Amino acid sequence: MSTKFELKNLATGKTTQLDVMSGTIGPDVIDISHLTRDQGVFTYDPGFMATASTESKITYIDGDAGVLLYRGYPVEQLAEKSSFLEVANLLIYGTLPTKAQLDAFLNSIMRHTMVNEHLLRFFQGFHHNAHPMAMVSAVVASMAAFYHDSTDIHDPRHREIFAHRIIAKLPTIAAAAYKHSLGQPFVYPRNNLRYCANMLNMFFAVPCETYAIDPVAAEALDLLFILHADHEQNASTSTVRLAGSTGANPYAAISAGVSALWGPAHGGANEAVLDMLDGIGSAANIDKFLARVKDKDGGVRLMGFGHRVYKNFDPRAKIIRGMCYRVLEKLGKSNDPLLELAVRLEEIALKDEYFVSRKLYPNVDFYSGIIYSALGIPPSMFTVMFAIARTAGWVAHWQEMVSDPHKKIGRPRQLYTGPTQRDYQPIEKR
Numbered sequence: 001m002s003t004k005f006e007l008k009n010l011a012t013g014k015t016t017q018l019d020v021m022s023g024t025i026g027p028d029v030i031d032i033s034h035l036t037r038d039q040g041v042f043t044y045d046p047g048f049m050a051t052a053s054t055e056s057k058i059t060y061i062d063g064d065a066g067v068l069l070y071r072g073y074p075v076e077q078l079a080e081k082s083s084f085l086e087v088a089n090l091l092i093y094g095t096l097p098t099k100a101q102l103d104a105f106l107n108s109i110m111r112h113t114m115v116n117e118h119l120l121r122f123f124q125g126f127h128h129n130a131h132p133m134a135m136v137s138a139v140v141a142s143m144a145a146f147y148h149d150s151t152d153i154h155d156p157r158h159r160e161i162f163a164h165r166i167i168a169k170l171p172t173i174a175a176a177a178y179k180h181s182l183g184q185p186f187v188y189p190r191n192n193l194r195y196c197a198n199m200l201n202m203f204f205a206v207p208c209e210t211y212a213i214d215p216v217a218a219e220a221l222d223l224l225f226i227l228h229a230d231h232e233q234n235a236s237t238s239t240v241r242l243a244g245s246t247g248a249n250p251y252a253a254i255s256a257g258v259s260a261l262w263g264p265a266h267g268g269a270n271e272a273v274l275d276m277l278d279g280i281g282s283a284a285n286i287d288k289f290l291a292r293v294k295d296k297d298g299g300v301r302l303m304g305f306g307h308r309v310y311k312n313f314d315p316r317a318k319i320i321r322g323m324c325y326r327v328l329e330k331l332g333k334s335n336d337p338l339l340e341l342a343v344r345l346e347e348i349a350l351k352d353e354y355f356v357s358r359k360l361y362p363n364v365d366f367y368s369g370i371i372y373s374a375l376g377i378p379p380s381m382f383t384v385m386f387a388i389a390r391t392a393g394w395v396a397h398w399q400e401m402v403s404d405p406h407k408k409i410g411r412p413r414q415l416y417t418g419p420t421q422r423d424y425q426p427i428e429k430r
């Protein structure tokens with residue numbers, strides 16, 4: 001039975017019937033697209049607290065139950081049984097690939113790992129201490145100037161080449177940014193290596209000695225990437241959709257997503273967690289730090305805690321926490337003081353009334369930085385790692401939006417509170 005909402009303007013008595021749309025799971029949504037035409041009003045929802053910006057078939061989150069599904073598959077199952085590139089394929093194409101489909105996808109990604117030599121020269125223009133996210137965002141946007149032969153967004157084959165290209169090249173671009181910051185020579189991709197092993201090689205190999213890729217590190221990266229691959233309409237994904245809705249070049253849309261991800265309230269949180277742990281220093285200082293967090297005037301947040309959607313444990317945080325112990329043990333770093341401090345901080349915060357009453361739990365980023373750190377990746381690169389993983393989700397959402405025959409440019413409205421109309425005053429009269 002279809003439900004309807006009735007909205008009545010109590011001043012005029014005029015009513016509007018609003019259709020209710022049901023998804024396959026999750027809360028129903030009220031279709032307000034005719035509201036302005038019928039009632040002459042807009043809805044107001046800063047921060048999209050109660051607004052579904054789109055219909056999507058890609059990822060489902062139940063924030064109260066701590067559930068995350070990619071194309072219907074629980075993230076826990078994918079983390080245990082799948083690989084990052086298989087998950088990327090699932091997100092983009094909608095079903096788990098057959099062996100032949102997966103092989104073809106892996107082969108295509110492998111064949112697109114190199115970037116145009118001229119694009120690589122861009123890095124020479126950046127200052128040595130440029131933040132890697134600034135370099136990555138700029139170079140990804142610049143890809144629009146190089147690969148315009150395959151960016152007819154109305155051609156499904158062009159869209160597919162773009163999707164494979166950006167997923168394949170982002171690790172190469174990230175590694176170039178890292179090598180630039182170190183002043184080391186760039187290491188070219190090696191297509192006989194798997195995705196994450198190749199990335200580690202591009203990050204850490206140097207021409208003067210042999211670099212042995214640690215399979216534990218490659219496996220840990222792959223798992224982190226699965227967990228970061230998509231998260232429905234988060235800020236960066238919504239940014240990619242909004243930029244892409246104008247028909248913009250897809251590389252420009254992904255670059256907009258990289259920029260949005262950079263903020264400390266979003267993907268920049270993993271870097272901020274490490275800064276925070278460094279600042280706290282030792283377990284003896286936790287109480288003092290939490291007192292500053294709870295004092296609202298201090299403007300300090302417990303980074304890696306809280307989430308707009310999860311009001312229960314972030315399921316990714318649970319997996320990462322377990323993985324953190326395993327990885328550090330395998331790498332012989334189980335006595336890592338940062339891990340000990342993080343565990344103690346989590347323990348104390350989870351018992352503290354401030355965090356309990358606000359349903360603030362550790363999110364995906366509370367432990368991811370500790371793992372990246374143990375793998376030798378510096379904090380300034382953490383958000384770049386996140387961007388590499390999230391590219392799979394951005395591409396899937398961009399594809400879904402662009403191939404929707406009913407797509408519309410994203411164009412929110414506003415509640416205007418500025419001056420009403422007034423006349424221009426000559427400068428001598430102001």
Ligand code: ACO
Nearest residue numbers: 264265266267269293301302303304305306307308358363
């Ligand atoms: N530390 C201290 N207090 C917090 C925190 C935190 N990390 N997060 C939320 N709160 C408090 C707020 O002060 C507010 O308290 P109040 O009701 O007394 O005013 C209440 O909890 C609700 O917080 P909001 O900011 O309204 O929640 P919102 O959903 O807008 O924010 C966010 C979510 C941005 C993630 C927030 O929890 C935060 O800043 N966390 C720290 C940064 C972080 O870890 N970001 C990563 C998110 S995961 C990701 O993007 C991959």
